[in-house]
Amino acid sequence: MDKQRLGETLRPYLMIAPAMAGIFLFVLYPVVFLGYLSLYDYNLMNKAKSKFIGFDNFAEIFSREDFYKSLSNTVFYTAGVVILTLLLSLLLAVWLGKKSKFNVFVQAGIFTPHVVSIVSIALVWLWMMEPNLGFLNYVLKAFGLPTSEWLQSSKSALMSVILVSVWQGIGYYVLILVAALQSISPSIYEAAALDNASKLRTFWKITLPMISPQLFFILVIMTIGSFKVFDTVKVMTGGGPNNATNTLVYYIYENRTTNIGYASATGVVLMAIIALLTFVYFRLLSRKVHYQ
DSSP, X not given: OHHHHHHHHHHHHHHHHHHHHHHIIIIIHHHHHHHHHTTEEOOSSOGGGOEEOTTHHHHHHTTOHHHHHHHHHXXXXXXXXXXXXXXXXXXXXXXXXXXXXXXXXXXXXXXXXXXXXXXXXXXXXXXXXXXXXXXXXXXXXXXXXXXXXXXXXXXXXXXXXXXXHHHHHHHHHHHHHXXXXXXXXXXXXXXXXXXXXXXXXXXXXXXXXXXXXXXXXXXXXXXXXXXXXXXXXXXXXXXXXXXXXXXXXXXXXXXXXXOHHHHHHHHHHHHHHHHHHHHHHHHHHGGGOOOO
């Protein structure tokens, strides 16, 4: 009897043990080791030459202009991607909210870029944005509009990367919002129509509150993902021109060989920024989310 009770007590822990082992090996341990490396002047070739320097790496981070440049680029990129994707996803979801064969076809077309490798997409856009032979400038010339340097100019490079990121990810978020809109009971809209509520007031007072959990989820996920952008920058610009697209993760990547301790400290700072933003989101916005 005691063995049976012991087995029932241990069973839940045994069932979650593989998942907990994975979390420890691939999440907790790397985070702890990252913090450990950030406190050292670490030599990858000869660990014996590594020395403990405390918070010197962090002091160096906040004294370097290139870090603040990368941070400002990342903040601008994140703000652009999050705002544009949220607005466009919401507009497209409202448009595609009604069930029809045409809308299903459009949804599939919008979602397709999300399942394609971002490297492939970046290479295609890299060709389209070529200033002399690219498709985009060809279209602009055809309509008599001024052309752009796109990725070759420090003024437009970051906006060009934002454009590619929004185009690639928007389909996923549109499908989430379409599913949320279709789950709203029609009787709620019928009641609003009986009260002679305008379409704008219905959207503001009914639709937005009803899909607020999905909007909040998208906001948090996109903010975290945008702060960690790397592959698009690596393929399209390499952080240039003149560090105009050098984001924090790419900044860490550039410093990985010369000073692994400094790169690790930058990773800790990035992790702290994302944690702080997530906390602020939950602190300020979670109460405004309407859960059915």
